[in-house]
Amino acid sequence: MRPHTGYQLANLRSYLEDIVGVDHVIGEEEARSRAAVDQYWLTHMWQARGEDVPSPAFIVRPASTAEVAGVMRVCHTYRIPVVPRGGGSGTQGGASTPYGGIVLDLGRMDRIYEIDETSLVLDAQPGINGRVLENLLNERGLMLAHYPSSVDISSLGGYLAARGSGVMSTKYGKAEDMVLSVEVVLPTGEVLDTLAHPNHAAGPGLLQLFVGSEGTLGVITRVRIRLDPIPASRRFQMVTFPGVAEGLEAGRRVMTRRLRPAVMRLYDEGATVKSLQSTGHRVSGVNLVVMTDGEEDLAGAEMAHIERIVTECGGQLAGEAEGAHWWEHRYDFYKPPLQPGYPQLYGTVETVTDYRSILPLYEAKKALLHEKYAAWSPQYTAHFSHWYPWGTMIYDRFYIDSPPESAEEALRLHNQVWADCSRVNLRHGGVLNEHHGIGLKLGWLMSEQSPTGHRLVQQIKDTLDPARIMNPGKLGLAL
Template sequence: MELKGYSLEMFRSELEDAVGTENVIEVTDEQKDMAMDQNWLTHMWMKKNEEIPLPYFIVRPALTKEVSKVMRICYRYKIPVVPRGGGSGTQGGATTLYGGIILDLTRMDKIYDIDKTSLILTAQPGINGRVLENELNKHGLMLAHYPSSVDIATLGGYLAARGSGVMSTKYGKAEDMVISIEVVLPDGKVVDTLPVPNHASGPGLLQLFVGSEGTLGVITKIRIRLDPIPEKRLFRMIHFSSIHDGIEAGRELMIKRLNPAVIRLYDPGSTKKSLRGTGMDAEGVNMVIMVDGFAEIAELHMQKVIDICKTHGGTDLGEEPGEYWWNTRYDFYRPPLQPSYPLLYGTVETITTYDNIHKLYDEKKKVVEEKYKRWNAEYMAHFSHWYPWGTMIYDRFYIANPPENAKEVFQLHNQIWADCSRVNLENGGLLNEHHGIGFKLGWLMPESYGGMYDVLSDIKKTIDTKGIMNPGKLGFEL
């Protein structure tokens, strides 16, 4: 529904009554960035001076009851709601497509409780990742997530896209850490999931909302597992003669359940771009490893890890490069090393099982570098999140000199994404492992889910009967 004149002013008045006049902000060109996240396409579009779909207002609640009031208002007016945290997402999940409002959750930044008996944090979703981690560290605790977006992202954002942090191989993803959540549904109703995530009391509805990217409701309170800061962290870098030797070493570490906190395997292109880019003297294929825990156990753990890597042709490069990586691990994701427009790039990451990963890497590299040779496309990858059954490949394409025309470069970008995504799907992979779907990949969701997508779509229609929650995301129909 489009609002104009006094209908728009009435809508504004009701929102101001819910959250306060100062927390309903009219959107002008100065707030244009709030209508986007870190999606490359949207920033390219803005740089080309193309029209950006803007919302009516940015609304900034501080309490669950205020979110509930705002949702009831928008539900009655049939106005789209785009929940937003720090805006660190890359898939357009927090991008405004159809007007409506941005529900800015960053005022909801309170820590309610740090339960040192059960090691459970209770907090609002809008708290910044770095602020949260610094506070937890004062208590000798950590939220063992540590994403590259930690300085921008919020706790709620970690859950919205099922995010991974650098230590996920041992500690799990955000979806593995969450205990329970409070959610405001599209009609304003406030609900809680069951108090613990593991049970035999019917389906686990917690995970229905985790990863839903604001399409089913607004997460307003989170209980999530904490961990003690480890007594010791040990680092190593191992050099391999080929990426496939490195993958096999990582696979054996995981199937033998050694589970280091970090396994990060870089192909030659990624070594050059990521490791050398941060000042490290490295080339070829390299694996960074970190194990942690009690000192005497960590020492034995690391030695076994090194022994297994050597059986796959690995050469131990020692502790120093591994420690250097840890201390500079975020630098590649910050200016000036973070890639940005006008460079055309995309992170076409996925996850699959060990029997498929070798072929997936080879085929995707071939597609990018051969099909898009006229554009001198580059492909590089690292493998950063490992599971007992498979691994995640964080891979990117780069084109230094893309077309000048906004619509042409938009189409080229989407074509490469489609080709890479279909290589993922054909090799047992998914559309994404930890960046989410947004509107960038939503149109491919039916291909990924097959017949189950109808089930997912029916759930959306049941919960969000008026289709106001983050429309245009995850491929859901309007």
């Protein structure tokens, strides 16, 4: 538990300073307040309404695996909560500090050990910024084909901690598909290297135990991850459909015929207005953005095949220029002034399910929000942005322009909307989240998703983290 008396705090600080240096244990109030939150709406609302948001006692900034291990040994011994933090770009409260303790800021751990241009493998520390990393790779004709909307503020380790996804995941996979191995400091201070390669028959794979664990099972301190060459050619197309059903059917046919577009994003009418028209597109209705890439002849042939499929499904080609415009402005929607923010109440209630269930899921969630919450005049938009051979994900948002004035009432409304939408997801074969993570926001619903599975995760947590200090309150795991 967090120490409360002066000499206990002073002792803890001196122990930590001995490991990472005096300059890298930060106790200033303003810094601690910033480190208490990520992009989780509730914490920002709570702060803005003048309510108390628990802060960490210190921010600790290690530079090496050895320093992380030393910090973990101290915190394990004295039962100090530890919240690992990358860029702080998460929206689920995964880097918030509801139980105090320390924030383990990994920003100094930004070293690249090696870029293997023969095997196309990156070996690096987890704290390197996404944009900095991408620029360095691009200079060598390479890319980490992740490209999340948070690339300017997120970190390599954060990609893995929440099983993140980028705009080209349909072809290149999510972060969990790209990673080859990780080094992890366990809550006791022990260091674990997973097997060098993820494809093996050498017993159960431990890699994916830590990918997506959101700092609850240990601290990722080194990453080996697949790279890709920058493609020689990219081809674009925008397609307008009569409705969402036709667009989903076109996407299903593309994927079940085993084509591999790098990007395929279907926008409903509301998302076309918010995401496309607001960024300069001259389209309306339901629209699909498609990008193929690779060698010029292959990218062109694949696009031609996709164009035949979408027109079979009632799509009208809106032109390559509209598709290329999307690529150039793909991050604009996720930045000010287009990115929503407090005091507006909003949330991305996304999930993933199979092709048979995706349209009923979309229709049920849209109806729920417009009917049950009609008094709050909610807006609902959706796009379908990450496609698999068996199904697709829905990136859908609700917006409430005038939430309750009371902090507690706003919190209650926020949580109820999330619970209702999440239960629609589960009833239609979906999961609680596809690529933003669970954090504090959805942890309380984890046992509804899989009671037995959640119990097993808790048992693993208790084995690895007997003092229960790692990122307490996240993933719905017991304190």
